[in-house]
Amino acid sequence: MHAEREILFRESAAAALLDPQLRANFRRAMDGLISKRQAQFPDPRDLQELRDLSTAIRSRSLLRLPELLEQLEASCTKNGIQVHWAETCEQANELILGLLQARGAKTLVKGKSMVSEEMHLNAFLEANGVEAIESDLGEYIIQLDGETPSHIIMPAIHKNKDQIARQFSQKIKDAKYTEDVDELTAMARKVLRQKFLEADAGLSGVNFAVAETGTLCLVENEGNGRMSTHVPPLHIAVMGLEKVVADLESVAPLYAILTRSATGQAVSTYFNLITGPRGADEKDGPREVHLVILDNGRSRIYADPELRATLRCIRCGACMNHCPVYTRVGGHAYEAVYPGPIGKILTPQMEGVGVRHDLVHGSSLCGACGEVCPVEIPIPEILVRLRREATHSDPGSQVAGKGTGRLASEDWTWRLWAAVLKRPALYRLATWFATRLGGALPAGVPLLREWTRTRTQPVPARRSLSERMRAEGGSHD
Amino acid sequence: MTDARTAILGRLRAGGGEGPLPPLDTAVMERRQWPPAERVARLRRGMEAVHTEFLDATPADWPAVVRAFCDREALPNLMFGPASEAGAALAAAWPAGGTQLLPYDRPVEAFKEELFTTVAAGFTGTVGGVAETGGLLLMPGPAEPRLLSLVPPIHLALLRASTLQDSLWHAVKALGWGRSLPPNALLISGPSKTADIEQTLAYGVHGPKRLIVVLVHDLA
Ligand code: SF4
Numbered sequence: 001m002h003a004e005r006e007i008l009f010r011e012s013a014a015a016a017l018l019d020p021q022l023r024a025n026f027r028r029a030m031d032g033l034i035s036k037r038q039a040q041f042p043d044p045r046d047l048q049e050l051r052d053l054s055t056a057i058r059s060r061s062l063l064r065l066p067e068l069l070e071q072l073e074a075s076c077t078k079n080g081i082q083v084h085w086a087e088t089c090e091q092a093n094e095l096i097l098g099l100l101q102a103r104g105a106k107t108l109v110k111g112k113s114m115v116s117e118e119m120h121l122n123a124f125l126e127a128n129g130v131e132a133i134e135s136d137l138g139e140y141i142i143q144l145d146g147e148t149p150s151h152i153i154m155p156a157i158h159k160n161k162d163q164i165a166r167q168f169s170q171k172i173k174d175a176k177y178t179e180d181v182d183e184l185t186a187m188a189r190k191v192l193r194q195k196f197l198e199a200d201a202g203l204s205g206v207n208f209a210v211a212e213t214g215t216l217c218l219v220e221n222e223g224n225g226r227m228s229t230h231v232p233p234l235h236i237a238v239m240g241l242e243k244v245v246a247d248l249e250s251v252a253p254l255y256a257i258l259t260r261s262a263t264g265q266a267v268s269t270y271f272n273l274i275t276g277p278r279g280a281d282e283k284d285g286p287r288e289v290h291l292v293i294l295d296n297g298r299s300r301i302y303a304d305p306e307l308r309a310t311l312r313c314i315r316c317g318a319c320m321n322h323c324p325v326y327t328r329v330g331g332h333a334y335e336a337v338y339p340g341p342i343g344k345i346l347t348p349q350m351e352g353v354g355v356r357h358d359l360v361h362g363s364s365l366c367g368a369c370g371e372v373c374p375v376e377i378p379i380p381e382i383l384v385r386l387r388r389e390a391t392h393s394d395p396g397s398q399v400a401g402k403g404t405g406r407l408a409s410e411d412w413t414w415r416l417w418a419a420v421l422k423r424p425a426l427y428r429l430a431t432w433f434a435t436r437l438g439g440a441l442p443a444g445v446p447l448l449r450e451w452t453r454t455r456t457q458p459v460p461a462r463r464s465l466s467e468r469m470r471a472e473g474g475s476h477d
Numbered sequence: 478m479t480d481a482r483t484a485i486l487g488r489l490r491a492g493g494g495e496g497p498l499p500p501l502d503t504a505v506m507e508r509r510q511w512p513p514a515e516r517v518a519r520l521r522r523g524m525e526a527v528h529t530e531f532l533d534a535t536p537a538d539w540p541a542v543v544r545a546f547c548d549r550e551a552l553p554n555l556m557f558g559p560a561s562e563a564g565a566a567l568a569a570a571w572p573a574g575g576t577q578l579l580p581y582d583r584p585v586e587a588f589k590e591e592l593f594t595t596v597a598a599g600f601t602g603t604v605g606g607v608a609e610t611g612g613l614l615l616m617p618g619p620a621e622p623r624l625l626s627l628v629p630p631i632h633l634a635l636l637r638a639s640t641l642q643d644s645l646w647h648a649v650k651a652l653g654w655g656r657s658l659p660p661n662a663l664l665i666s667g668p669s670k671t672a673d674i675e676q677t678l679a680y681g682v683h684g685p686k687r688l689i690v691v692l693v694h695d696l697a
Pocket residue numbers: 312313314315316317318319320341342369372373374375376377
């Protein structure tokens with residue numbers, strides 16, 4: 001999925017900054033998440049050891065990726081889970097629609113799945129006559145308003161209670177207006193339980209897929225994941241191809257660091273291991289389980305030894321919770337499925353580093369994301385690398401859209417700069433003008449305008465250093 | 478989609494710089510260990526913090542403890558798996574009258590609507606518990622169907638103190654889950670919950686609103 005127009009993060013970010021309600025909603029939520037995470041890691045040595053172990057587990061999975069995917073496929077098949085592969089989101093959407101249509105399925109209940117967001121699955125299914133119902137409470141809230149998630153773990157974090165109260169009273173049949181969170185939750189429960197009961201199929205994401213046993217692991221608190229995967233007769237799971245790990249022993253540390261990093265919980269309410277459809281003597285569970293393995297640019301990211309670290313991500317969201325930019329502008333300003341620091345490195349690699357050029361610049365490189373990342377992804381380093389990729393076409397680089405973010409104005413500025421520096425007389429003349437007249441330049445002239453948009457205009461010294469040295473009798477030695 | 482499969486695996490093989498696998502130092506997982514009595518206290522603390530309720534029982538009186546709970550709550554019925562060990566023991570000791578025991582003994586399609594609307598509580602056994610964080614380990618299957626611990630608004634689970642593991646990491650090894658797993662296995666640490674509205678915790682969003690652990694004190 002390559003975006004065609006250049007999407008400007010700085011414009012949507014500037015607009016978001018002017019929304020005090022939005023900023024308050026995010027500030028409050030992120031502060032809470034930061035302190036809850038911190039409380040889960042009282043011992044810095046334990047935390048570092050757990051991070052090292054988790055990083056090693058994810059690195060090992062990536063080093064053996066093709067082999068593990070084949071093993072996963074074989075194990076799943078043995079267990080009765082049918083495995084499908086999709087190179088693109090379009091392929092994955094068609095595949096899922098095909099599975100649904102072949103069984104006459106008209107309604108699909110969904111557990112939370114960011115990969116299905118990446119595929120824009122809901123819109124595709126709606127267009128093809130299948131009702132897709134989000135059942136995670138946060139996802140349900142934003143689906144009612146036709147919005148997209150603003151956070152990968154808490155999709156409705158941008159909304160406050162009053163907004164949700166108003167929305168429920170307008171959009172849910174027979175609902176009264178209430179700001180009581182328990183009552184709002186009860187309303188959603190009532191609507192969604194009926195959907196679980198009636199749905200023809202369920203869809204879920206996958207947190208970890210275990211190659212050795214052919215097991216799909218799902219982490220959740222609400223129980224909607226279990227409902228979506230155990231109640232309807234058909235369960236379809238979608239995963240990015242990087243989600244595989246070698247064995248179940250490897251999952252325990254990842255799970256331990258995932259819930260603590262994500263929501264500051266030592267454990268989630270449910271940790272669900274699905275290793276097959278309903279067994280011969282079982283009385284419930286889906287008759288069929290399908291697993292769709294999606295590439296969508298991941299194999300290209302994989303080919304680059306430095307950028308490959310992007311694929312270690314376990315989607316905990318800690319990098320966004322700790323990001324000074326994300327906290328202020330919120331998730332929607334990124335205009336991407338994955339917002340925040342992970343989105344800043346993932347989105348340009350998926351959609352093209354040229355069209356999402358200013359996303360990689362929308363960072364102060366403060367390093368908070370890399371510091372909290374449970375699998376030690378060097379997000380700031382990758383951002384710097386992608387800044388270069390956006391303006392250079394290095395042979396050997398496989399980055400999508402490499403070099404397409406280069407501006408002609410930047411090019412000629414540098415050429416002019418080089419020309420001046422190579423000629424001493426010209427250089428002296430230019431410095432003379434800059435020191436005498438530079439302060440008088442209007443802030444709106446091209447190039448200077450870019451600089452002064454967010455900074456005060458620099459005022460050059462009245463004389464250059466070498467002029468002063470000469471005047472004061474200093475020597476260059 | 479064999480073409481997609483071939484293409485994807487081909488690209489991954491072409492791009493995969495083989496390298497030595499980094500070593501795994503699992504000491505941080507290994508050292509999470511506690512003496513048996515402390516495991517019980519830890520599990521209880523962890524689970525009570527997320528609104529799990531506990532009923533204390535002995536190996537002999539736990540069916541009566543379950544019954545007393547049902548009477549107290551005036552539950553019209555309690556669904557259970559008659560073919561499971563715990564389920565059979567419960568049924569054998571169940572006095573007539575009062576809360577009706579409903580056996581989950583047929584495919585869910587035969588009574589899905591009823592399960593969602595009229596069953597008041599579900600009773601299951603467990604295959605262990607996790608001391609570190611709190612949590613029950615369940616292996617649903619033919620004897621104890623999956624939805625028993627999910628759909629009814631109250632879930633009662635029988636846990637024997639002697640089956641507690643130190644952590645999920647230790648449990649995976651002790652139960653042999655790493656080598657082979659039934660179609661479904663899971664960890665449950667409390668009643669269903671959400672914080673999706675303004676980070677405010679609310680219980681009972683989709684799954685059970687209450688989780689009651691019947692804790693059998695069977696440590697020597
Ligand atoms: S990049 Fe790291 S911190 Fe961010 S979501 Fe992924 S694993 Fe979590």
